[in-house]
Amino acid sequence: xxxxxxxxxxxxxxxxxxxxxxxxxxxxxxxxxxxxxxxxxxxxxxxxxxxxxxxxxxxxxxxxxxxxxxxxxxxxxxxxxxxxxxxxxxxxxxxxxxxxxxxxxxxxxxxxxxxxxxxxxxxxxxxxxxxxxxxxxxxxxxxxxxxxxxxxxxxxxxxxxxxxxxxxxxxxxxxxxxxxxxxxxxxxxxxxxxxxxx
Numbered sequence: 001x002x003x004x005x006x007x008x009x010x011x012x013x014x015x016x017x018x019x020x021x022x023x024x025x026x027x028x029x030x031x032x033x034x035x036x037x038x039x040x041x042x043x044x045x046x047x048x049x050x051x052x053x054x055x056x057x058x059x060x061x062x063x064x065x066x067x068x069x070x071x072x073x074x075x076x077x078x079x080x081x082x083x084x085x086x087x088x089x090x091x092x093x094x095x096x097x098x099x100x101x102x103x104x105x106x107x108x109x110x111x112x113x114x115x116x117x118x119x120x121x122x123x124x125x126x127x128x129x130x131x132x133x134x135x136x137x138x139x140x141x142x143x144x145x146x147x148x149x150x151x152x153x154x155x156x157x158x159x160x161x162x163x164x165x166x167x168x169x170x171x172x173x174x175x176x177x178x179x180x181x182x183x184x185x186x187x188x189x190x191x192x193x194x195x196x197x198x
Contacts, residue, residue, distance in 0.1 A: 042106075049105060050098030056129055057094055060136040067140040077193030093180050100166070100176035101125050107170050117169060124162045131155040145195035152191055156184050 072083050081089075104122055109115040132155060139148035159181045166174035 046102050049102035053094035053097045056133045060133045064140040075197040096176040100173040103173040128158040149191045152188050
């Protein structure tokens with residue numbers, strides 16, 4: 001009987017070791033699960049992404065000058081909104097665009113495919129932002145309204161493609177861009193109708 005006693009002790013030791021091994025990964029996971037601190041650098045990055053569309057809009061408006069002021073003198077199509085609505089709408093849209101771009105930027109990728117998708121989304125976002133900048137100049141300053149319509153359709157397709165891609169990895173960004181797509185759809189209607197009427 002005394003010979004069997006050590007066997008029980010070793011069994012207890014092994015059970016303690018196994019339970020310790022099982023509990024160890026849980027501790028690691030809890031450490032990994034901690035949220036990253038939102039540092040001042042990350043704050044500046046977020047602000048930069050949100051402010052960028054506003055800068056693009058302000059610069060394009062400054063370049064058009066009085067041409068945008070004369071927009072109200074043109075023959076307006078049905079459903080044309082009052083002039084005061086445009087700056088309010090674009091302020092909201094620029095803010096949502098900035099948030100969407102930052103959400104895409106801070107997305108953590110795990111595979112090469114996810115990395116390529118994120119890169120494509122960011123590139124497409126900045127290209128359509130350039131198109132947004134140029135459209136204002138084409139339509140208001142240069143009065144190339146039919147050309148501006150075609151330019152706007154190209155931009156609309158880029159926004160649509162961007163939303164479809166975002167639904168795969170960042171749905172919140174896609175939802176932020178949906179009002180932008182809807183407004184550009186309405187803007188395309190106004191563009192072509194003003195081009196025809198004037």
